[in-house]
Amino acid sequence: MIEIQNLTKRYGQIKAVSNLSFTVNKGEILGFLGPNGAGKSTTMNIITGFIPASEGSVKVGGYDIMENPKEAKKHIGYLPELPPLYMDMTITEYLNFVSELKMVDKSKRKAQLDDIMELVRISDVRNRLIKNLSKGYKQRVGLAQALVGSPDVLILDEPTVGLDPKQIIEIRKLIKALGKQHTIILSSHILPEVSAVCERVVIINKGEIAAVDTPENLSKGFGTSSKFSVTIAGPKSSVEGYIRDIYGVKYVEQNLEKEKDVINYIVESDKDIDVRRPLFFAMAKAGYPIIELKSMDMTLEDIFLHLVTDEKGVEQ
Amino acid sequence: MQAILKREIKSYFNSPIAYVLLGLFTFICALFFYFVNIQSQSADFNPVFSTISFILIFIVPIMTMRILAEDRKNGTEVLLVSSPVSVWEIVLGKYLAMLVVFLIMTCIVAIFPIIIFMFGKPPIAPLLGSFIGFMLLGASLISIGVFASSLTENQVIAVFLSFVMMLVIWLVESIGNALGGWAANVLNWFSLTSRYNNFTSGLLDIPSAVYFLSFISVFLFLTMRVIEKRRWSQG
Structure with a gap:
């Protein structure tokens, strides 16, 4: 048209x-x-x-x-x-x-x-x-x-x-x-x-x-990794270790501790590998229940800022 | 084009300026009619015409000031230019609207010669010539006013610009006569007022009529160019 x-x-x-x-x-x-x-x-x-x-x-x-x-x-x-x-x-x-x-x-x-x-x-x-x-x-x-x-x-x-x-x-x-x-x-x-x-x-x-x-x-589709947030009840030291061992996980970071030993993590993984299922089974096996799991799509704001500002601006 | 023509006439008579101008113009006509014709007991209406034709250079700028300037200021120019009408039609529609308003004004002037005719038989040719000349002169001045209005979005500046242009055109004849020689010939040829005077003697002066019409065309063409030029340079 x-x-x-x-x-x-x-x-x-x-x-x-x-x-x-x-x-x-x-x-x-x-x-x-x-x-x-x-x-x-x-x-x-x-x-x-x-x-x-x-x-x-x-x-x-x-x-x-x-x-x-x-x-x-x-x-x-x-x-x-x-x-x-x-x-x-x-x-x-x-x-x-x-x-x-x-x-x-x-x-x-x-x-x-x-x-x-x-x-x-x-x-x-x-x-x-x-x-x-x-x-x-x-x-x-x-x-x-x-x-x-x-x-x-x-x-x-x-x-x-x-x-x-x-x-x-x-x-x-x-x-x-x-x-x-x-x-x-x-x-x-x-x-x-x-x-x-x-x-x-x-x-x-x-x-x-x-x-x-x-x-x-x-x-x-933007970027090379996908991001999600997961809240798990369990001691930080061992949970973090389990997550890191999953194939495809690139980066784990503690976000906030909601209660004692109920911790929210931000996990980044390769875009092509879905790590959420292995994560579920790993945690089930270890006996640490997953309280919440949600994927974090980049919002249009993120993309927009990424596209219209210099890389430096985004990292800040 | 018709849409623009109709809208402009309607919009003009929606504003108080229309009635103030109309009232003022009629009052001045009546005043001079009283002094020139009634008090001095003369049946010659032409001196009145000559006087009021000078008044036009005060009235026309106010009449035409908003015709294009307002569209630019309010953003309605976008509507006109982006609708399926050409710039030429826009300018012509606006010009003709002002011309119709002017004709309404001239109709009021026609009352006074009719009064004279009720009481006597003055020669009709000079009167008719004056009338035609007056209309052509007014039509030319309006084209200047429309052009001035296209140059700016500020109506006060539009009034000022058209007033200055009209004044210069008015003075061209006197300047020419003061200079004398070939300058007088050239400037008189260009002068609207000397062309107008040809009509007052009752001559249907075709070359002058053509000159008036060309004058109008040139100014309308310039107006169109101004709008076109601005389209190219604005963001």
Whole structure:
């Protein structure tokens, strides 16, 4: 649905975005993750045709945004970082204007707007002036605006920024629901958001792609070892020895002593070897019961920090 | 384009500035009508036209100040540019909206000659010429205002810029005449006011009309280039 190839944006000597390539399939929700200033908004502005790229191409629904902007733009609904609202209009007036702008068929207009307003839940304030709305409502009107003309592709730039936790959950649910009919690119610098909503994540840093994968694969597949936490009732000296003897264990560390002789350990092992079963049998044989055992996937935060900061920063 | 045109007209009349300007303009027209026509018992409306055409360089900048500057400030420019309309349509839609507002203002001016016609038969050609000239002049000044508004996101600066540009254009004729010789010829050729004066004598001056229209096209083209240029340079 969206094909991005070798996208580069230069401002004089500075490269805001350099050599980005990725594709988004139909019906997919793609998370676009990166620290502030990584080039997320720039990339989104280029995809939507608001600003031109210095090099590379963007194709939306098969149309090149530079060569055939009108057709390409018909497929896109865009919610920029700052919702593009006319403060002196009511919601109904504003959405009518947007439908006209996006050349929605006059006969379909009213029904479509009613549906959209119902969907983002602004029907009850439809006749209020936009300038009098709260931030959460303004954001929803912004989202409604992107939905006008039922475009195949939705580009949402930090859609939950500045909302309260309840609104954030609502908007996320809404985006997930929208993902059934639309292809969505969603940018964020909040990791749980991306892992909650997106099927695939592109992490960018300093204008370059740092990683592309599903949130699960990213947290599983990163690094060479897997980590888990285990709490065992037994004297430290002998338990530690037993754990070390298991094939594949690379590293054991006492984490905290919960009660006397009930100790929590962090165990690291080779990624390819599951040491949890041998651990269970070893402990059963020795007569030290395992109280708790859970694997510690790297969170997206860990991966993110790992990718966007230098190695030194992570080790600290 | 129609969507933008309609929205701008509506939005203009939603703001109090519209009514203040309209009221002020009508008041000034009425004032000069009283002094020039009624008090001095003259049926010649052209002097009034000449005077109020000067008033335009105060009124038009205020009228056009927000037309593009506001979109840039509120971020609605993103909506316009990323929707399936070309920059050319955006600029034209905005310009035509201002033109319609201006035509509404001119319709009010038309009341005064009608009053004169109720009581006598003044020659119609100079009046009609003045009317056409006035509209072309206004249309040209609006194109300057739209251009100035595209240059900045601050409306006060937009007013100032367009006012300065209009003032310079107004003074071109006097400067030319003061210099004399070939400079006078060149500057008079470029001057909007001397072109306007051709119309007041009742001539339907086609070259001047073409000049006005080209003037408008150039400024609208420049406006478009400014927006395009900014698209390239912003992040």
